[in-house]
Amino acid sequence: MKRHWFFILxxxxxxxxxxxxxxxxxxELTDGGLKLWPVTLYxxxxxxxxxxxxxxxxxxxxxxxxxxxxxxFRMTAAGRRVLAAEVDEMQATARIATRRLAGAP
Amino acid sequence: xREEYGEILDAAFEHELRDARATGASPFLVWIRAASDVVxxxxxxxxxxxGRPNRREHRMWFFLAxxxxxxxxxxxxxxxxxxxLTTLALAVAANTAVFTLLDGxxxxxxxxxxxxxxxxxxxxxxxxxxxxxxxxYPDFAKWRDRAHAFEAMGVWEDLSVNFxxxxxxxxxxxxxxxxxxxxxxxxxxxxxxxxxxxAEDVPKGPKVVAIGYDLWQQRFAGSNDVLGKTIxxxxxxxxxxxxxxxxxxxxxxxKLWMPLGEDPKWPYSNYYLDGVGRLKPNITxxxxxxxLYDAHAPVWATxxxxxxxxxxxxxxxxxLVSSYRTMGSALGAGVALVLLIACAxxxxxxxxxxxxxxxxxxxxxxxxxxxxxxxxxxxxxxxxLAAFAGVVGIPLGLWALHAVLAINVGFAPxxxxxxxxxxxVLFSLGVIVATTVLFGLAPALELRRxxxxxxxxxxxxxxxxxxxxxxxxxxxxxxEIALATVLLxxxxxxxxxxxxxxxxDPGFRPDGVAQFRLTLPRATYKPGLxxxxxxxxxxxxxxxxxxxxxxxxxSCPPLGCHWGRFYTAEGAPPLAKDAPNPVTLTRYASxxxxxxxxxxxVHGRPFRENEGLARTGFRPIVINEEMAKQLWPSVADPVxxxxxxxxxxxxxxxxxxxxxxxxxxxxxxxxxIPGLYMPMTRVDSATDNDSYSLVVHTAGNPVSLFQSIRALxxxxxxxxxxxxxxxSRTVLDESFSDARLIAFSLAAFAAVALTLAIGGIxxxxxxxxxxxxxxxxxxxxxxxQRRQVGALVVRQGLLLVALGLVLGVPLALxxxxxxxxxxxxxxxxxxxxxxxxxxxxxxxxxxxxFVPARRAAAMDPKIALNDGA
Numbered sequence: 001m002k003r004h005w006f007f008i009l010x011x012x013x014x015x016x017x018x019x020x021x022x023x024x025x026x027x028e029l030t031d032g033g034l035k036l037w038p039v040t041l042y043x044x045x046x047x048x049x050x051x052x053x054x055x056x057x058x059x060x061x062x063x064x065x066x067x068x069x070x071x072x073f074r075m076t077a078a079g080r081r082v083l084a085a086e087v088d089e090m091q092a093t094a095r096i097a098t099r100r101l102a103g104a105p
Numbered sequence: 106x107r108e109e110y111g112e113i114l115d116a117a118f119e120h121e122l123r124d125a126r127a128t129g130a131s132p133f134l135v136w137i138r139a140a141s142d143v144v145x146x147x148x149x150x151x152x153x154x155x156g157r158p159n160r161r162e163h164r165m166w167f168f169l170a171x172x173x174x175x176x177x178x179x180x181x182x183x184x185x186x187x188x189x190l191t192t193l194a195l196a197v198a199a200n201t202a203v204f205t206l207l208d209g210x211x212x213x214x215x216x217x218x219x220x221x222x223x224x225x226x227x228x229x230x231x232x233x234x235x236x237x238x239x240x241x242y243p244d245f246a247k248w249r250d251r252a253h254a255f256e257a258m259g260v261w262e263d264l265s266v267n268f269x270x271x272x273x274x275x276x277x278x279x280x281x282x283x284x285x286x287x288x289x290x291x292x293x294x295x296x297x298x299x300x301x302x303x304a305e306d307v308p309k310g311p312k313v314v315a316i317g318y319d320l321w322q323q324r325f326a327g328s329n330d331v332l333g334k335t336i337x338x339x340x341x342x343x344x345x346x347x348x349x350x351x352x353x354x355x356x357x358x359x360k361l362w363m364p365l366g367e368d369p370k371w372p373y374s375n376y377y378l379d380g381v382g383r384l385k386p387n388i389t390x391x392x393x394x395x396x397l398y399d400a401h402a403p404v405w406a407t408x409x410x411x412x413x414x415x416x417x418x419x420x421x422x423x424x425l426v427s428s429y430r431t432m433g434s435a436l437g438a439g440v441a442l443v444l445l446i447a448c449a450x451x452x453x454x455x456x457x458x459x460x461x462x463x464x465x466x467x468x469x470x471x472x473x474x475x476x477x478x479x480x481x482x483x484x485x486x487x488x489x490l491a492a493f494a495g496v497v498g499i500p501l502g503l504w505a506l507h508a509v510l511a512i513n514v515g516f517a518p519x520x521x522x523x524x525x526x527x528x529x530v531l532f533s534l535g536v537i538v539a540t541t542v543l544f545g546l547a548p549a550l551e552l553r554r555x556x557x558x559x560x561x562x563x564x565x566x567x568x569x570x571x572x573x574x575x576x577x578x579x580x581x582x583x584x585e586i587a588l589a590t591v592l593l594x595x596x597x598x599x600x601x602x603x604x605x606x607x608x609x610d611p612g613f614r615p616d617g618v619a620q621f622r623l624t625l626p627r628a629t630y631k632p633g634l635x636x637x638x639x640x641x642x643x644x645x646x647x648x649x650x651x652x653x654x655x656x657x658x659x660s661c662p663p664l665g666c667h668w669g670r671f672y673t674a675e676g677a678p679p680l681a682k683d684a685p686n687p688v689t690l691t692r693y694a695s696x697x698x699x700x701x702x703x704x705x706x707v708h709g710r711p712f713r714e715n716e717g718l719a720r721t722g723f724r725p726i727v728i729n730e731e732m733a734k735q736l737w738p739s740v741a742d743p744v745x746x747x748x749x750x751x752x753x754x755x756x757x758x759x760x761x762x763x764x765x766x767x768x769x770x771x772x773x774x775x776x777x778i779p780g781l782y783m784p785m786t787r788v789d790s791a792t793d794n795d796s797y798s799l800v801v802h803t804a805g806n807p808v809s810l811f812q813s814i815r816a817l818x819x820x821x822x823x824x825x826x827x828x829x830x831x832x833s834r835t836v837l838d839e840s841f842s843d844a845r846l847i848a849f850s851l852a853a854f855a856a857v858a859l860t861l862a863i864g865g866i867x868x869x870x871x872x873x874x875x876x877x878x879x880x881x882x883x884x885x886x887x888x889x890q891r892r893q894v895g896a897l898v899v900r901q902g903l904l905l906v907a908l909g910l911v912l913g914v915p916l917a918l919x920x921x922x923x924x925x926x927x928x929x930x931x932x933x934x935x936x937x938x939x940x941x942x943x944x945x946x947x948x949x950x951x952x953x954x955f956v957p958a959r960r961a962a963a964m965d966p967k968i969a970l971n972d973g974a
Contacts, residue, residue: 039147
């Protein structure tokens with residue numbers, strides 16, 4: 001899975017967010033390591049929508065101070081499954097890697 | 106994508122910019138990164154959204170592949186590519202900057218309807234040596250009544266007025282006195298209220314004023330009930346009758362308009378007004394001038410039987426930009442040369458690159474790539490370069506232009522707008538296409554033609570083609586050097602002229618002098634004696650300030666205003682009808698003025714205190730060398746000679762008591778005209794001069810006097826604004842600012858040109874050394890000295906320089922004569938400049954050859970021979 005897809009899904013895992021919030025959340029998650037500039041960000045969001053892993057909300061969730069210029073996104077059940085599978089795989093890879101590193105001279 | 110997300114993307118970008126500003130990061134960097142985000146992602150998004158692949162889709166895919174390949178090829182040689190990109194971006198930036206400047210000055214239409222029909226009106230007097238005399242109102246009144254070629258015409262006078270702001274600090278603001286028909290010529294309509302009626306434009310008419318948009322917003326918060334309110338101007342009360350639109354701040358951003366109130370029948374009217382007219386459709390300027398001559402006929406029949414003064418008509422825009430013409434063409438030509446050099450540079454680089462890629466392309470063709478496919482590939486590479494040059498060069502050029510204009514405030518006229526309009530973008534795109542595609546693609550196509558046959562063929566073909574390539578490359582470099590010679594010589598000449606200007610003798614010593622001007626309102630100071638009493642009192646107070654050793658008074662300081670009169674020497678024969686009769690700059694000065702400004706006396710002495718009082722009947726004057734030469738060409742020391750005003754029948758003889766080496770009143774690059782000083786004692790109740798400049802000399806830093814000068818003026822009249830309190834050094838330096846700007850711009854272009862040409866020498870020699878490594882290796886193996894080998898390469902570099910100079914020096918000598926109007930103090934063939942140019946090109950050329958020479962000298966014959974054999 002592409003790195004920015006992964007982080008977008010991760011960002012939407014605990015709550016709905018709008019584009020700017022996703023960008024900021026990813027910046028925080030990666031400790032400033034990954035910054036999604038606008039075209040890449042919205043392009044990727046669009047791609048994920050097409051795949052059915054996330055969907056765009058028709059209107060901002062109640063209680064948010066969102067304006068009409070922001071678009072909110074929510075992770076779908078399919079998205080959650082894909083993310084979980086990805087995390088499992090990463091964990092497996094990490095375990096193998098740890099073992100190999102530990103065994104190395 | 107754009108329809109769907111445009112607004113959001115825009116918002117996101119704005120947000121990034123805000124963030125950057127908040128954290129102090131450079132918005133330019135954000136711009137670049139956002140742009141690179143678009144460039145990287147956009148093709149993919151396009152492709153993704155296209156749906157099923159079709160033929161176009163297929164092509165798109167190829168384009169993307171080509172693009173990726175191009176980027177990879179270009180980044181494989183990062184040094185060379187960076188150099189190419191820098192060249193292109195700089196050339197595009199320079200061209201964008203200069204074009205935007207020229208567009209704003211010469212192409213953009215003036216902010217009025219049918220501006221192409223607007224003409225500037227004035228009068229000329231060749232016998233008086235005056236191109237523009239200013240319009241005499243009675244003359245104008247005749248034109249207005251009798252001319253047929255005009256829809257409307259009006260006159261105005263630029264001036265400044267004391268504006269009482271109400272909070273204690275008086276302000277001097279720019280204003281215009283206009284005839285009632287002036288607004289209708291320009292098509293200006295008031296935002297609210299009304300403008301002047303003919304009944305208001307009469308002598309001693311009602312005190313009404315139309316305020317400018319800025320003043321309305323700043324002082325009255327744009328409120329509608331401003332009409333009927335009053336403001337204090339020149340200590341008098343004026344009623345506001347209307348508000349002007351922004352476009353009316355023309356030509357000198359007048360903050361308010363007042364009716365001119367001139368009398369068409371007044372016989373002693375001065376020549377001082379500017380005029381503007383709107384031609385009827387399809388009337389030419391020449392026809393309009395002829396029409397005005399007819400209208401002017403009664404003046405020649407009555408008051409001006411000598412036909413000294415005649416009307417003058419020119420397009421308004423031409424008048425406004427006339428002083429920028431030579432500068433504009435110099436900058437335009439300079440930047441075009443930079444562009445040509447950049448083109449040659451790109452062509453050379455692409456050619457050198459293509460030669461090295463011959464084998465690669467040959468293989469691809471052999472593997473079945475079609476000719477079209479290869480061309481497309483090469484074109485894509487050029488386009489990638491072009492895109493970068495545009496993305497970086499255009500904003501860089503605009504930024505540089507605004508930076509330069511921000512430093513040189515007052516360089517451009519105030520009505521100009523310098524913005525990236527469609528003109529600029531089209532022009533810059535044209536430049537980019539010219540440089541990259543034409544000059545980059547042509548060698549590439551040449552390559553394709555050759556590759557099919559030669560690339561995989563025998564080494565003999567390679568040798569012969571490389572000889573041709575080398576000659577082609579060498580030719581390009583020679584052209585670059587020739588063009589760089591022209592630019593270097595041009596920049597050098599302008600720098601020398603600027604230096605000559607700075608070191609020229611201004612006729613006075615500006616160091617240690619502070620100067621300022623005061624204009625007394627007529628409402629509180631009666632013309633003549635009351636004005637004089639105020640100024641003389643102020644001068645004596647100024648001279649007693651701590652640290653001041655001299656203080657003086659003059660009606661027009663150097664580089665200041667002008668008041669011309671005509672004089673004739675005692676015993677001189679009357680002037681022939683068409684003999685030239687140049688006007689004499691006439692000034693009032695206090696006795697200590699000459700000592701304050703350190704104006705040197707060639708003969709005689711300055712005025713004495715109270716010398717020339719009316720009851721004594723003695724009228725002393727001080728004249729300048731020009732005037733002495735003019736009136737008494739054969740007399741060595743004209744002290745004691747007498748003269749009088751031309752046409753003065755009452756024999757009021759004025760006696761020369763001193764001859765000065767006069768200040769260059771009109772700027773150091775302009776010749777001085779005859780000039781004369783009268784003492785303040787000649788000011789009487791009939792003299793109406795409300796405005797004087799005061800000069801103060803101190804042994805220390807004159808800036809330290811500013812505070813006490815302000816305080817002193819405030820105690821004498823708190824409503825009086827101080828105009829232009831500066832050191833005389835600053836005033837003098839400001840008079841050079843245009844010369845400095847153009848000299849440094851051209852020098853900057855010359856530096857770019859030099860860098861490019863030197864880069865060209867380096868590139869071609871590196872290429873030659875690379876191609877001839879077999880030969881060099883053999884020579885070294887056969888016992889040639891390494892030093893000799895190195896010297897061979899350096900000699901080759903110097904040969905290129907020599908050929909370039911042989912071509913470039915005559916070109917420069919021939920073409921730089923166009924600069925002569927900008928070159929006061931040096932000739933266009935100044936030998937020092939040319940020696941310097943030749944030296945700098947030779948030295949830097951040798952330097953550029955040195956690196957490849959060392960590489961050649963250090964070559965290991967074994968490796969060189971093994972490598973390609």
